Amino acid sequence: MHIVSKLPQVGTTIFTIMSQLAQQHHAINLGQGFPDFMMDEALIDLIQKAMTDGCNQYTHTNGLPALRNALAEKVKKLYNTSIHPETQITITPGGTYAIYTALTSFLYSGDEVIVFEPAYDSYVPNIVLNGAKPVFIALQYPDYSIPWHEVAQKINSKTKAIIINSPHNPTGAVLSEQDIMTLRTLVAKTNIMIVSDEVYEHLIFDAIPHQSLLRYPDLLERSFIIFSFGKTYHCTGWKLGYCIAAAPLMQEFRKVHQFNCFSCDTPKQYALATYLQEEDKYVQLGAQIQKKRDFFRTLMQQTGFVCIPSHGSYFECYSYAALSNKSDTEFAVELVQKAGVATIPVSAFYHHKTDEKVLRFCFAKKEETLLEAAERFKHL
CATH class of the missing domain: 3.40.640.10 (Type I PLP-dependent aspartate aminotransferase-like (Major domain))
Known part of the structure; x- marks a missing residue:
């Protein structure tokens, strides 16, 4: 049987590729947008109660x-x-x-x-x-x-x-x-x-x-x-x-x-x-996650990356133009292999792969995770 693809241009996503590379090289994954810290145990307890209650x-x-x-x-x-x-x-x-x-x-x-x-x-x-x-x-x-x-x-x-x-x-x-x-x-x-x-x-x-x-x-x-x-x-x-x-x-x-x-x-x-x-759980969320963004910014000032300010989300973008002339995808792969940190090249979010030499970092991580990532960048 043969299927004519409805999405012939779609292959393995950059998120899958970078996550696989991160696992292969035991890298810190600042690529995909998910936290590495625990959610509120009170919410977990509420789920358990709902299940127990039938x-x-x-x-x-x-x-x-x-x-x-x-x-x-x-x-x-x-x-x-x-x-x-x-x-x-x-x-x-x-x-x-x-x-x-x-x-x-x-x-x-x-x-x-x-x-x-x-x-x-x-x-x-x-x-x-x-x-x-x-x-x-x-x-x-x-x-x-x-x-x-x-x-x-x-x-x-x-x-x-x-x-x-x-x-x-x-x-x-x-x-x-x-x-x-x-x-x-x-x-x-x-x-x-x-x-x-x-x-x-x-x-x-x-x-x-x-x-x-x-x-x-x-x-x-x-x-x-x-x-x-x-x-x-x-x-x-x-x-x-x-x-x-x-x-x-x-x-x-x-x-x-x-x-x-x-x-x-x-x-x-x-x-x-x-x-x-x-209500405080969502009203105060922005200030809590901003602390992580600001902490990561401070750490990144000690590297060759240049911040492109984020005002929301789990992400902040950084230019690496002062560090390399390689394409953003090549440089992202190099970071995994040589620095042990996974990121996402921003060109992956354009249909023509526009390359401004920018990488996306997820800062919704534990402070020790962000600190270790920044330390690895210092040795580039």
């Missing part, structure tokens, strides 16, 4: 009602926006799944979707699998801001959607209020949808307010807004997230969702419904 069967396909109610209350407190838990929130097996489901709910062959690069690696395959065409716009190096004049030029009758991501993976860039005002102007009086990837919603630094689309009723009515429990509570392996959208959009989202994932993990949803009452 909460182990299917729950509602749209998510445990108590969890959706808690999320609606959270949105009201944070963004002063009323969300109906019955019609506007769906629990999903991770943020990436929610992005795919959102795009699949409205894309048709020939549609165009504006994608900003560097981009999280699931966006383009999701667009292509739905027969649509990604329209690429490069963020402006080195601050990775959006060139809105170019967005205006690329919008046409085929433009079905724009994907935005703030805080941004891989760069940690954050959208400003002015960015949102410009977006509102561009899409007003159009039928353009927005998929807003906000999985790092609470991982935002330097006292910058998160410009969630939940703040803006005119944008909410045309948007699928994606969130992640795994990123918020340091349990990426749980693969639990959720999507919020206007009721008519969510109705279409759920038509796709019900046939791909009848129900998400039940005991974890019970645990999260209770844990969400502890």
Whole structure:
């Protein structure tokens, strides 16, 4: 049997390659975005209690009602926006799944979707699998801001959607209020949808307010807004997230969702419904993770790497132009082999592999992990 690939250009991802190299060379893995420290034991205890209490069967396909109610209350407190838990929130097996489901709910062959690069690696395959065409716009190096004049030029009758991501993976860039005002102007009086990837919603630094689309009723009515429990509570392996959208959009989202994932993990949803009452756990998260970013920055000042400031996410990018003329992929491999530290070359997040000699580092690690990595860099 022979299958004609729907994704002929897709091979082994750079994340898999770098992780395999890290294992082979016993390297510190600052490549993939997951913590190496423990999540809160109180949340683990809540899961165990839910399982012991017998909460182990299917729950509602749209998510445990108590969890959706808690999320609606959270949105009201944070963004002063009323969300109906019955019609506007769906629990999903991770943020990436929610992005795919959102795009699949409205894309048709020939549609165009504006994608900003560097981009999280699931966006383009999701667009292509739905027969649509990604329209690429490069963020402006080195601050990775959006060139809105170019967005205006690329919008046409085929433009079905724009994907935005703030805080941004891989760069940690954050959208400003002015960015949102410009977006509102561009899409007003159009039928353009927005998929807003906000999985790092609470991982935002330097006292910058998160410009969630939940703040803006005119944008909410045309948007699928994606969130992640795994990123918020340091349990990426749980693969639990959720999507919020206007009721008519969510109705279409759920038509796709019900046939791909009848129900998400039940005991974890019970645990999260209770844990969400502890507001400090997410309100104070940004300040806690910023301490790790700042600690890592201080360590990296003693190396030849130059910081490209991050204001959110698990990541910060660094230029190595003063250290090597090699491509970012070659240099990343060399770091694993010679320094014993794995990173991700930022060119992997561009469809044409744009190489600015920049690497992405994950600083969501124990201090001793970051300290050891920086020590190894000193010997380059």
